[in-house]
Amino acid sequence: MTGVSRGLQAYTMTQTTQTQTIGLKRFDLQVIASWIKPGSRVLDLGCGEGDLLLYLKQNKGVRGTGIENRESKVALCIAKGLSVLQGDINEEVLDYQEDTFDYVILSQTLQQVYYPERLLKSLLAIGRKVIVSFPNFSHWSIRMQVLLTGMAPKNEQLPYEWYNTPNIRVITLQDFRKFTRDQGCTVLKEVAINTHHHNTKGHIVGFLQNWRATYGIFLIGKGDKT
Amino acid sequence: MSEYIEHDKDGISVGLVEKKYFTFADPPDTMVLESNARLGPVTIAYETLGALNQDKSNVILILHALSGDSHVAGYYSEEDQKPGWWEIMVGPGKGIDTDKYFVICSNIIAGCMGSTGPSSINPRTGIPYGFDFPVVTIGDMVKAQKALLEHLGIEKILSVIGGSIGGMQVLEWAVRYPDIVVSAIPLASTTRHSALAIAFNEVARQAIMADPNWSKGKYYGSTKPNLGLALARMVGHVTYLSDEAMRRKFGRRLQNKSDFSFNFDADFQVESYLRYQGQKFVDRFDANSFLYITKAADYFDLRRQHGNGSETEAFAKAKARFLVISFTSDWLYPTYQSKAMVKAMKKNNLDVSFCEIEAEWGHDAFLLENERLSALIRGFLERNFIELQKKK
Secondary structure, rough: OOOOHHHHHHHHHHHHHOOOOOOOOOOHHHHHHHHOOOOOEEEEEEOOHHHHHHHHHHHOOEEEEEOOOHHHHHHHHOOOOEEEOOOOHHHHHHOOOOOOEEEEEEEEEHOOOOOOHHHHHHHHHHEEEEEEEEEEOOOOHHHHHHHHHOOOOOOOOOOOOOOOOOOOOOOOHHHHHHHHHHHOOOOEEEEEEEOOOOOOEEEEOOOOHHHHOOOOEEEEEOHHHH | HHHHHOOOOOOOOOOEEOEEEEOOOOOOEEEEEOOOOOEEEEEEEEEEEEOOOOOOEEEEEEEOOOOOOOOOOOOOOOOOOOOOOOOEEEEOOEEEEEEOOEEEEEOOOOOOOOOOOOOOOOOOOOEOOOHHHHOOOOOOHHHHHEEEEEEHOOEEEEEEEEHHHHHHHHHHHHHHHOEEEEEEEOOOOOOOHHHHHHHHHHHHHHHHHHHHHHHHHHHHOOOOOHHHHHHHHHHHHHHOOOOHHHHHHOOOOOOOOOOOOOOOOEEEHHHHHHHHHHHHHHHOHHHHHHHHHHHHHOOOEEHHHHOOOOOHHOOOOOOOEEEEEEEEOOOOOOOOHHHHHHHHHHOOOEEEEEOOOOOOOOOHHHHOHHHHHHHHHHHHHHHHHHHHHOOO
């Protein structure tokens, strides 16, 4: 295919995405989207190819910004008509004024952050509310793997070997609740879900969450101030 | 920059275009420059592509870099050997789509491609200005472009786009005329030159001024300082490439020979290339214009001019949505400089996108065909066009 016809094809694709509405594929993102009030300002950290931001823009009139460190994904987002900055989330969040955003979203990234305390503090400074989601490390299948095989666990949510995993933080729902208490912020809402994050469908786990949930999603406020 | 200009490989082009001229600031109403000197009459060369829509909401202003001109895309005649300098980006269905947008490309004052510059006739003396031409700044260039836009009846610009020194004009436009500029795309640019960039410009200027034919700028009508200008261009070309680009393009390959000549002929391909580029440049460019434009670029300092020394304050007046783009191998206008402007825009709560495109070709990468760059610009323009329509 020639350069220009490839260009024209990409042109047609962007035409479609900027004018047609899309649905959200990931169940965890569907839950997060349902928590966001129409017309609000949103910062999506590690926004990937911008699925959530595009959905929120089209369906909720949200003014969104994304931060993503991979050039190819940033380019895709901007081509879709989104405002996205290429950079490291830990640094990029420092430039905003206090309460610039109504919501700051950290989806499926907390387990890869070096300094979660520092980051959460920054997020609560620039956003009125923070939404955090992460894979639950105390799911029964993970516990059973450690118990029965004696080896570092792997599953669909955490598919890496111990030596090549980007997921350097082992977090459970219980751990995160304690973390928010220690940080002096308030959990305004929390949901435990059971799904592979690429699946469209999932369900909310009510009973024995720490054992049965594959993901936790938390809406956090500033503690006493909220 | 002209070395990259090629016909579109699929034959897609905006077609025939015409260079036009606009003259203003006739004496006694001459233009007051930043240096307080006065200039007039002032002529600007420009070209337009595509059609202006009814509510005049599809205007794109493209600003060129050091050696560019108003001829951004298309051909002057059927026999024309080369299209405009950004043919790969500007045309029907391209990144900047002339089927949708009305594109204006304005030449800069102090240049030598049709606008008033040191090679123009000084009305007071009847001979070319030479070094009597006043020093102009990027701000002066932009003020002259604003006069052109007023003349064309344009009150809103959907996007101002430019790379390198063109990017400086983009930033100046966004800060100086915030209510006119809806969005802005500075490519491979900076809010102020580093010492490194000034240093290379100074070496290039000294090469010209050391040429005995330069004669303090009064060489019109006699032998031109071609050696100096060619050398200046050679220095420039080194700064526009990168280590990797040069390794790939030339390596240590020899030019039409199998061994060293053991004299000072151009043995290496890179030497031969630079000599060729230098010689080619003197046919189309004026040495004094080179001095004036590089000086304007060195003087450019958005912080000093608009922010009392602060980059953040400099963007306080801006209202445009920004798309800032840098290139990984650009060491003349490195990514940290783009990131500094992005930081300042964020602190001002401006809507900004930023992408550092992976490209091996150094500073010149913004002129080369790049699918990713085209897609980014296309998507950004599309979005701003849709949102401007919604506002109306």
